Amino acid sequence: MAAEEPTLIFRSNSYPKSSKNSQTENISHRAAAILLHSMAAPDEALLSRRSWSSDLPVELLFGIFQKLTDCNDISQCAAVCLSWRSVIRNFYRQLKSLQSPFLLLESSSASYLVRSRCSCTLFNPQTHERHEIFLPQLKESTSTWSSYDGWLLVLPFSMLKNLCLLNPFTRDRIKLPPHLIEFDSDEGPDMIRVLASTSPLDPECVFFLFENGNLFICRPGDKSWTKVVINNTSHKHYRCCGDTICFKGEFYAEYECRIYHIKLNGSGVAEAIKLPVPYIAYGSASDNYLVELNGELLLVQTLTGHRILENCSSASASDVHVFRLDWHRKLWIEVKNIGPTAILLRNHGSTTLDVANFGGYFKPNCIYYVDGYKQELVVYNLETNHSETLHQFSSYWGNTLPDWLRVESAKIMASKHDQIDDVAPWPIIEEHFVKVLDKVAEKGLLTLTWAEERAWATIDDNIFEEFGKRYTVSKLKSKYDHFRTLHHEFSKLLAHSGMVWDPKTNIVRADEEVWESYVKKHPFGKRFKSKGFEYYHLLGEIIAYTQSSQFYNTKIGLKIRGVSDAANVYFEIKGAKTSTFPGGNEEFRRQEHHPSIEECIKILEAMDDLDDNIHVKAREKFISIDWRRMFVAMSEAKKRNWLYSLTCKSPRWRY
Amino acid sequence: MASSSSSSSCSSSSEKKITLKSSDGEALNVEKNVALEFEPAKGFLEDNSEEADDEAIVVPLPNVSAAVLSELIPYVKQRLELSAKPVQKKLIKAFDDQFTRHLSDDKLGELMLAANYLGVNYLLDVLCDVTADRIKNKSVEYVREFLGIQNDFTPEEEAELRAQCPWAFEGVDQD
Structure with a gap:
């Protein structure tokens, strides 16, 4: 803090000559005065500094x-x-830093004997930095590679546990049925692969599990994997597969340039259809990848380091070939230009990028892949037929090649499962939350110990159903506490003379001096300067309800009635969840009505058997429009409770 | 840079002037082209374009204080002059750097809110950059302290967060 004061002075001097106009000179005097003022009272500066970011x-x-x-x-x-x-x-999907693809260097599977570390290491190819993301969800399990953009497949060590997909950026988890995995086989867990046909969050997603030539499928919510019986097993080659891909919702497997389309015929029976064999540039020396680009199936052949050494003593000019399948002529046609796209090669689900979205780092018409032998990240330009090493990795990563991992692309974001994971911004939920709370409090549920927890759970459920997001009861409760503090502070502010709050625009109007002196005394009030507390009335109601019903339940001894009342109401809410909220408008209309003092007195007079003391107290309260509104809004019984509560001496009632 | 601006402001003084009224009631005279950079002022001037005498127009800017406006106006003016000339982007960047380098955290925030309200997008972009720079590689506590944000996580949530990303709390740079 101390270090900042001199910079303030420096700032005030940096543009003094910008205008010769006397007006602006005036201003710089004023600015200097303000600065001096803030220097003289450093605490003040500290307080004001506490506020701007919350706005x-x-x-x-x-x-x-x-x-x-x-x-x-x-x-x-x-x-x-x-x-x-x-x-x-x-908004994480729109954040540039997360959108660019990462290389997944290792997850805790580095050695599945070392179980202590639960993290995965990502490599950012743009910055050449490594990031370690701690994933407690990896406990007792290993994650292999991503199964869909940005999703890791997590294999539990225990055979009985479910497989799951994990998004390391959002920590969303999707449970898949358990599958028997034999870890002690020579191949290790690498032989299992799970592919998703679309984003795993999509309810229509189909998951393919491929292990040793056996294909299993499941859909979200299934309890087990369904084995797919493949009819013509004469082609055994797909058993030991190279690359696999989900193309247009169906499964394709490749082995040494023989490509099979595993076509599902209704319930659990499939046919392995052999696709044409492409021109083989390097024979078995190449690595083949299946890629989907703009609805076409591509085959990318690369010649990686060790194969060059073994087979071709001099690497040819062109290391990478791209083929496109012509479905009609049943031919693979070599492609020389893939347009403004970069292909990121990886086993089981290579991705394509529209380079325009990635700030110039990824070049068009290029193919990015990791050469497992040389341990290099390589980019190959199809136009110039030239490859370039982008990064030389030092650490050895064992069997599994680094894998591209990226946050699901914008294309997926726009599709129908939007509603599932895109949550309304908090202000909207907040409004909803306060209204539900009001409904619940009106029934007195928040003051009954046995009903309270259930009531909160109902609120939580309700928000989950409306917005698809779980806040948990404890968080909602702390939010409520926060609101109560705000309400308390705001009512203090409104009680201050010179402050006028317009509930419609939610702006507090007051003279600058009034504000200054108020904020000096109540630093908390500063936050209301730009915007009042819009739920002030509703929250006042809620607090009044909880207090009056506390009184109702404890002081008068009508516990039993209260409980049965509350129970009825509880089920009413449960049943009418969807219909509760359209009614919100009505509530607003009710608020529009401003009951006069006379009206309230009339209601009060109509209630007999109230002692004079209560009348006196109530009349005091009726001075405030808020109390009048609340009073008119209350049910007959609640009115009574409230009136009784006025005469109670406990400080709890006054706030 | 300051001297060059003062000479050019003399030359442009023949231009029409507009009066801006800040939240604290100060009236500031600015050139019309500067005022047009501010969205609310632009809208206001368009609405009142039939008024013959621009000098008579007072544009109220109720969300910006005079102190902040007096910082913004010279910046916008110089920035306009720079972008009118065919100068390199580097120069503009250097100018932006010079403007933001010595901003206190408070000023930064005030300017950011003002630039957002006034719709000065190029300044907003620069300020966001600076803010991001200042919270980069810092611990969570530092960021809270820096921006004066109340920690509204419950202790359990905080513990969970710490367990998930301990580096976030360790503070990578010296604060």
Whole structure:
């Protein structure tokens, strides 16, 4: 802090000559005065500094996060506070730093005997930096490679446990049925591969599990894998496969340039259809990859290091060939130009990138792959037939080649499963939350110990159903506590003379001096300067409800009635979950009505058997429009409770 | 740079002036082309274009204080002059750097809010860059302290976060 004061002075001097106009000179005097003032009272400066960032609108926060190029920084920001976390969670797919593909160097599977580390290491090809993401979800299991953009397949050590797909960026997890894995076989766990036909979050996704020539499928929600019986088993070659791919929802396997289309015929029976054999550039010396690009099936052949040494003493000018399948002529045609696209090769699901989205790092018409023998990241340019080493890896990564891992692409984001994982921004949920809370509190559920937990769980369920996001009861409760603090502070502010709050625009109007003196006394109030507390009335109601029903249940001794009442109401909410919210508008209309003091007195007079003391107290309360509104809105019984509560001396009732 | 700007502001003083009124009631005279860089002012001027005398127009900017405006105006003016000339991007960048280098954290925030409100996107971009730079490689505690953000995680959530990404709390750079 101390170091910043001199810079303030420096700033004020840096543009003094910018205008000769007396007006601006005036201003720089004023600015200097403000600066001097803030220097004289360093605490003040500290307080004012505490505020501006909480006013940052979401789009500005997002703008800042966009500038972060390191995924470490993103995860740090996600740990700063709830609102930052929700911004990052909701927009992570649009964050540039996460969109660019990473190379998955290793996960805890580096050796599955060392079980202590639960993390995966990512390599950012743009910055050549390594990042380690800690994944507690990997405990007792190993993850092999990604099965779909950005998703890791997690294999548990225990055979009985479920397989699962894990997104290391969002930590979303999708459980798949368990599958018997034999770890002690020579091949190790590498022989299992799981492919997803679309994003695993898509309810229509089909998962293919391929192991030793056996194909299993399952769909979301299945309890077990269904084995696919392949009819014409004369072609045994697909058993020991090279690359596999999910192309247009169906499964393709390759082995030494023989490509099979495993075509599912209804329930669990499939046919292995042999596709044409392409021109073989290097015979078995090449690595083949199946790639989908713009709805076409491509085959990419690369000649990797050790094969060059073994087979061709001098590497030919062209190391990479790309073929396209012509379905009608049943021919593979060599492709020389793949347009503004980069292909990232990997086993079992190579990806393609539209280079325009990646800020110039990925070049068009290029193929990126890892040469497992030389341990290099290589880019091959189809136009110039020239390859270039981008990075030389030092560490040895064992059997599994590094794998490309990327956050699901924008193309997928736009599809129908949007609703599943795209959550409404918190302000909308907040409004919803306060309204549900009001409904629940009105029934007095929040004050009954036995009903409270269930009521909170119902609220949580309700939010989950509306927005597809679970906040958990503890988080909702702390949110409620936070609201109560805000309400308390805001009512303090409104009680201050000179402060006028317009609930429609949610702006507090006051003279600058009033604000200044108020903020000096109540630093917390500063946050209301730009925007009031929009749920003030509703929250006031909620608090009044909880307090009056506490009174209702404990002081008057009508416990039993309260409980049965509450129970009825509980089921009413459960049953009417969907219909609760359209009614929100009605609530607003009710708020529009401003009951006059006379009206309230009339209601009060109509209620007999109230003692004079209560009348006096109630009239005091009726001075405030908020209390009048609440009073009119209350049911007959609640009105009574509230009135009784006014005479109670316990400080709990006053706030 | 300051001297060059003062000479050019003299030459442009013949241009029409607009009065901007800040949140704290100060009136500031600016050239019309500078005022047009601010979205709310632009909209206001378009709405009131039939007024013959621009001098008479007072554009209210109720969300920006005079202190912030007086920082913004020279910046926008110089930036406009720079981008009018066929200068290299490097120069603009150097100018932006010079402007932002010595900004205090507070000023940075105020300017950012103002630039957002006024729709000065190029400045906003630069400020976002600077903010991102300042929170890069820092610990979570530092970022909270820097931006004055209240930690609203429950202790359990915080513990969970720490377990998930311990590096985030260790502070990579010296704060």
